[in-house]
Amino acid sequence: MYFPNRKFTINFFQLAKHPKPFTPEARDKDVSVLIKKRKTLEDDDSNNIKSENDTQLNSQVEKHKRDSKESSPDIPEDKLSFQKYNFFNETFKKSSDLLKVAPDYEGIELGVGETVLMKAIASATGKNLNRVKSESEKLGDLGEVAMAFRLNQKTLFPLPDLTIDKVFDTFHEISATSGSSSQQKKVEKISSLIVSGKNSESKYIVRSLEGKLRIGLAEKTVLSALGRAFVTYKAVGKTPTTEQLTEAIETIKHVYTQLPNYKILITNLIEHGIKNLEDVCKLIPGIPVKPMLAHPTKSVTEVLNRFENMNFTCEYKYDGERIQIHKSKDIGSISFSRNSENTTDKYKDIISKSDQFCASHTESFIIDAEVVAWDVSKKCILPFQVLSTRKRKDVKENEISVQVCLFVFDILFLNGESLLQKPLNARRDLLKEAFILVPGLFQFAISKDLRSVDEIQNFLEESIAVVVGAYTGRGKRTGVYGGFLLACYDPDREEYQSICKIGTGFSEEDLDNFKKILEPLTINQPKSYYSYGDSTKPDVWFEPSQVWEVKAADLSISPVYKAAIGIISEDKGISLRFPRFLRIRDDKSPEECTSSSQIADMFESQNLNTAS
Amino acid sequence: MLEARLSQASILKKIVESVKDLVSQANFDCSESGISFQAMDESNIALSSFLLRSDGFDPYRCDRNLSLGIKFSTLSKILKCAGNDDVVIIKYEDDNDILSLVFKDQKNERISEFSIKLLDIDSEYLSIPEQEFECNVSMSSSEFSRICRDLMTIGSSVVIDATKEGVKFSSTGDEGNGSVLLKQSPSIDDDGRKTVGTTVNMTEPVSLELSLKYLNNFTKASPLSDSVLINMSNGIPVLFQFNVGDIGYIRYFLAPQIKDDE
Numbered sequence: 030m031y032f033p034n035r036k037f038t039i040n041f042f043q044l045a046k047h048p049k050p051f052t053p054e055a056r057d058k059d060v061s062v063l064i065k066k067r068k069t070l071e072d073d074d075s076n077n078i079k080s081e082n083d084t085q086l087n088s089q090v091e092k093h094k095r096d097s098k099e100s101s102p103d104i105p106e107d108k109l110s111f112q113k114y115n116f117f118n119e120t121f122k123k124s125s126d127l128l129k130v131a132p133d134y135e136g137i138e139l140g141v142g143e144t145v146l147m148k149a150i151a152s153a154t155g156k157n158l159n160r161v162k163s164e165s166e167k168l169g170d171l172g173e174v175a176m177a178f179r180l181n182q183k184t185l186f187p188l189p190d191l192t193i194d195k196v197f198d199t200f201h202e203i204s205a206t207s208g209s210s211s212q213q214k215k216v217e218k219i220s221s222l223i224v225s226g227k228n229s230e231s232k233y234i235v236r237s238l239e240g241k242l243r244i245g246l247a248e249k250t251v252l253s254a255l256g257r258a259f260v261t262y263k264a265v266g267k268t269p270t271t272e273q274l275t276e277a278i279e280t281i282k283h284v285y286t287q288l289p290n291y292k293i294l295i296t297n298l299i300e301h302g303i304k305n306l307e308d309v310c311k312l313i314p315g316i317p318v319k320p321m322l323a324h325p326t327k328s329v330t331e332v333l334n335r336f337e338n339m340n341f342t343c344e345y346k347y348d349g350e351r352i353q354i355h356k357s358k359d360i361g362s363i364s365f366s367r368n369s370e371n372t373t374d375k376y377k378d379i380i381s382k383s384d385q386f387c388a389s390h391t392e393s394f395i396i397d398a399e400v401v402a403w404d405v406s407k408k409c410i411l412p413f414q415v416l417s418t419r420k421r422k423d424v425k426e427n428e429i430s431v432q433v434c435l436f437v438f439d440i441l442f443l444n445g446e447s448l449l450q451k452p453l454n455a456r457r458d459l460l461k462e463a464f465i466l467v468p469g470l471f472q473f474a475i476s477k478d479l480r481s482v483d484e485i486q487n488f489l490e491e492s493i494a495v496v497v498g499a500y501t502g503r504g505k506r507t508g509v510y511g512g513f514l515l516a517c518y519d520p521d522r523e524e525y526q527s528i529c530k531i532g533t534g535f536s537e538e539d540l541d542n543f544k545k546i547l548e549p550l551t552i553n554q555p556k557s558y559y560s561y562g563d564s565t566k567p568d569v570w571f572e573p574s575q576v577w578e579v580k581a582a583d584l585s586i587s588p589v590y591k592a593a594i595g596i597i598s599e600d601k602g603i604s605l606r607f608p609r610f611l612r613i614r615d616d617k618s619p620e621e622c623t624s625s626s627q628i629a630d631m632f633e634s635q636n637l638n639t640a641s
Numbered sequence: 642m643l644e645a646r647l648s649q650a651s652i653l654k655k656i657v658e659s660v661k662d663l664v665s666q667a668n669f670d671c672s673e674s675g676i677s678f679q680a681m682d683e684s685n686i687a688l689s690s691f692l693l694r695s696d697g698f699d700p701y702r703c704d705r706n707l708s709l710g711i712k713f714s715t716l717s718k719i720l721k722c723a724g725n726d727d728v729v730i731i732k733y734e735d736d737n738d739i740l741s742l743v744f745k746d747q748k749n750e751r752i753s754e755f756s757i758k759l760l761d762i763d764s765e766y767l768s769i770p771e772q773e774f775e776c777n778v779s780m781s782s783s784e785f786s787r788i789c790r791d792l793m794t795i796g797s798s799v800v801i802d803a804t805k806e807g808v809k810f811s812s813t814g815d816e817g818n819g820s821v822l823l824k825q826s827p828s829i830d831d832d833g834r835k836t837v838g839t840t841v842n843m844t845e846p847v848s849l850e851l852s853l854k855y856l857n858n859f860t861k862a863s864p865l866s867d868s869v870l871i872n873m874s875n876g877i878p879v880l881f882q883f884n885v886g887d888i889g890y891i892r893y894f895l896a897p898q899i900k901d902d903e
Contacts, residue, residue, distance in 0.1 A: 155686045155852045160797050182852065183896040184685040185878050186767065217683065224684050 131204075132290045133369035134317045139204050141219070141238045145212055146171055149219035150235065154178035171239060175223055176232035188225045196222060196234065203238075249282070255295070256281040259303060277303050286319045287312045287449065289369065312447040314357035314393055317365035321397075342453065344476040346582065347436045348413045349401030352376065354435075355442075356383055357393035375421050376400060378429050379470065386435075386471035391463040395442035403434035403469055410434070437464065438474035454478075492517070492605065492623040492631070493614055494528055496575040497559055498567025499547060502540070509540040510547065514567045515579065515608070516559065517592045519625035525573055526602060526625060527561040528592040529581070534610030543575075550574055562589040573619040578612050581605035584632040593629040603632050643671050643707055643733040645698040650744060651725040652693075652865070656891060659862035659883075660689045661713035663855075663893075668762050671707040671733075675889065679766065687855045688894040690769070697888025709733060709740055710760035719755045769894070774872040774880070775845040776803045780823060781837035782869040782883060786860035788821045793853045795819040798898055802848045803841055803873060812853070837868045847873045850898040859893045 131137040150171065151158045156178055164174045199218055206214050219238060223231045236242050256278035260269045280303055284294060288310045297309045312318060351367040362383045363373040373380055379400070387394075402416035403409075411431075419431050440460040441448055448456050466472060494515035502511030512532035516525035535543075550571040555561070559570075586597065587604035594602040647653060660667075660680070667680035675697070679690040695701040723729060723744040730743040741756040788810050792799050796814035803809075811820030828838040859881050863869070866883040873879045881893040 153684050155684055155854055157797060157854060180899065182684075182686055182898050183878075185681065185688050185894055185896045186685060188685060220683055 153220040153223035172232035172236040314355040317369040347399040397439035398437040526591040529605040582607040596629040650723040650727040691891040693889040710762035775874040776843040778871040782863040
């Protein structure tokens, strides 16, 4: 009764069946250091390339790991031929993040919601929608539901095996579906894939469409695997050396940061080989570079150690949005966000004025900048909240109410030439030659070049504050305090005034420790001499006893916190922004902490041109 | 060209109603021997096919084999415009993308004419081999509808167990279980009138689990026939057949579910 069958090949989810490729590096984002970890000034270390900076530490760790133990039997790279990489790279890029059908900057997304998926599962497996819903509540994963239902129901005819091309093309069709009854069309397309799914294929198809593959695979692993696979493939039967592998992996990671497009990268890799990859795959305006991001670190000491006996630069972190502006004859002027999304439409008001800030000899460039909201009349920066009120799409230039200003800090490409191999100070010089300062439109980020770590102190605000309350911990911090309310002391009014909530800078050990120290200090009612805002009321109150040293990015006027109230403003206090715990100060008594008047002084001396 | 005259519009109406929720479109294959179609639902779980032999029409003329792609929702809407006792004339001129339908009432006083745009449907024709089943059940179609409807309130699938004793339909749900047993019964009731009894002819006992969602779709063909033939063998698709008088049939194939104990 089963009818003749067409036979297809390629085992589809080869990779997904091997759930533990590499150990993902531990991600610690406790303290995000505000000093941008930029290339050192007189840098002759040429592998310290900009875009790679943030991945470098990690890749060293990874290298080490690889040397010491595994020979990676987990990824069956020899079984995957190269044509397939296009697919699994582009589709299975991130396990926890969005699975992509195209490079980020093309802005193509699948746009598949839960309802569409549920309908597709129902129609593909002959169940009612309600059955799908109830099963999904039970199993908590639509992928599992799809697989269970699919395996439970036979089909009349054996269906052709899914091929990678077929799945990838269908994903593309889904992302391109729009207009009337697009939901229905998507349901049909997805359903056809689920129907054809064998074994666990339906599960991974659904998860791919959901954007959660849950196989513990990060993009870096994919890049590593790609390098490894290519070298192994080329070695034909022989085992490549660790050096060869490491080199290939580094090259691929490096090239990918400059040209985040798997299609171009892999095509060139196959055509020109790994040795020539960097020569053929170069930075070009129009394709966003993966931005260099701040490197998370566990403690300030780690940062300080890194910069010891070095020249380095400190920059203000502007309260805006990262922007990468590209310009060339071919593409005109376009901009990208931190996530490589095209934001040209959103910022067309500044992009269109690029002629005003380009020097006459500047024809093509890629610059890295922060775009901030700008108060034209007061000539000062406005908070991020103001910037975020700007429209994202269908912006009409004459309707823009929030003006913006660029604070440019780097140039990656100028007049046909990549500058990534040049040190930062040279890049900065080129930046200043190639562009003209236009106040309120195009400014250079304020920076300071320093020789010693101590000088950073001028950039950070340090203060000593008293712990007066705490918030119950949730999630990872269940059982300990999750955050604390700090206060400064006002000797004139003889009261403790709330200054900030603090939740970062602690190790797990610290938190356990605080629980032990602070619990006995718990009081039922806040002291009458505690001054605080209702919205920051902590879950428990403490006797004023524990004194902490904290560092903050800067100070700002706050309607919520009460520090220095009446000094700078009649009814508003001052708060510490982005406070970080440094250490316990047993040597100081609560009354010896930073006083309200000192806080007020610090606020006034803040040499920022922000609105006041 | 094709010209076929069917004396009762209701037959065509019922056929279309019984498949339109299962499949959205199909190629109607017309040949000297009659009109048929075969269509699989998108999940590949169920297939329906129908045949109306040429002797069911009067007159019937089909010069060469034709494949006419029709969307069921369109056809259904147009057939709603026909009275049950109307005569239907189906016409197709060669090299045209239109099928026309003419409805005439019995007195030949009201004549309506509709046309449908034909679609180009790319579907593979699957040849279904005739085969012997381990078990053939014949039962009342209205009884079958009722059982499927009743069990749907319990669960989402039904297990059909056919033994010498009779045929048992049972369903399990989160909130309870239910089953209906039909024993073999004669086709004549106590008063000697003709009814539709239940007969089971088998070489092997058969037990299969089927999705009720599909069965409740198939039962829409019940108005076409007093009885339904259920042909089953263990582990392979089940055939449900509703005969349209003696001029044709509508068949459904349904792939079974995999039972937990398999």
